[in-house]
Amino acid sequence: MDKQFDLVIRKGTVVLEEGLKQLDIGILGGKIAALGENLLYSEHTPVYEAEHLHVLPGMVDAHVHFNEPALGHWEGFVTGSAALAAGGCTTYIDMPLNGVPPTVRLSALERKLEAAEGQSLIDYALWGGLVPGNIENLQELAEAGVIGFKAFMSCPGGEGEDIFAEVDDHTLFKGMQEIARLGLVLALHAESEEIVSKRAAKAQEEGRRGALDFVDTRPIAAELEAVNRALYYAEQTGCKLHFVHISSAEGVKAITEAKAKGLDVTVETCPHYLALTNEDLVQLGPVAKCAPPLRTAGDQDRLWAELLAGRLDILASDHSPCPTSMKQGDFFEAWGGISGAQSSMELMLDEGHLRRNVPLPELSRMLSLEPAKRFGLYPRKGVIAVGADADFALVDMNMSYTLQTNDLFYRHKHSPYVGRTFGCRVMATFNRGSRVYELGEGVVSHAGGTWLRPAVNGGGEAGG
């Protein structure tokens, strides 16, 4: 018999958009060539037995910070992509900060691409940035193939001379006009700089420097104010918006109302807002410091209610790593950002499916399908369907384990989830048909990840 397949993944419980089915997956040239109950293939075809496993589309993590160029000693493409692969992710979109220079002009994008070339285990796309003074650079970035732009409405923090700055209202409004013209999405970190910076200054002046003091400087009101201001500009400019890491049900509700009015807007939250609370921040310390901050248990319940009602579009990690030494000491000085990307899928399957009965296709919609669609990577990414890339997370939904520091692939092995017990585990990950990670073996492939450009503006290859 001719060689129809390079590999068959046999009898896994495949998570499709419409439900679960036990199927064989035939892979050829990195793509899904066939899906069927009893595929026929020659006896020489390599077979991966998946009878006891769930096969999910690889996660498309729309929000990671890999710190290269220049800050590869925080995290880089090699370690970051390995951690993602170990967590069942097969495509990520790297933020335009915290590397130096930030990705705010073409020459910086080229530096980023050089840093990534040949280093990533899995596929990746890149965000461009909108900052004060770079509106005339947005077009060159769009033409080169960024999937969209990211702006901060509050100060991002970070190191270096050419550091990423938050937008003023003028830049935000003008930037949205330009991004609307370019047809891309603007992703926003929505917290009011006015509110958070003044509250932080006051807390520090008064010597209130603990975990809950930090949380108190970044209230939900600061998130809502920024969300509503940006939605107003979106209405005026026609710019597509994506709100990253929304931490409150109030934020989700404001965005849902805007959608009902016809605005083209999507909402993301992160596993940490669903898995951790401000009490955990007190217990764990700065390793769990992020912005917006972890909320109360009641706030978290309300955010889960939004997810259960189907009102969240995207789940993304906001993996924002740093050296462990920057996660110690004073709460206001410690780095704001959680190293969590390796645990995103397991957290959501455990907390969402095993504990709260969210159907797997619904979780997969937020982990893979919606981010692929929103950022021009669909139908190549985000689904298990004939013609799509053979990107899979193979998960044992019955394997309980407790995460240890040694399990982490990050450059700096800290995570707020060390010591947490998960009810499921990623056993293997495939990127375009090649097995990149296997539990027990670790990274099992060369760095074959490629750069994906979006299938918009005529330029990209990712939609095919």
Ligand SMILES: NC(=O)N[C@H]1NC(=O)NC1=O
């Ligand atoms: N600079 C940076 O990565 N900031 C990220 N970290 C975080 O916790 N929230 C963010 O926006």
Ligand SMILES: [Zn+2]
């Ligand atoms: Zn952010």
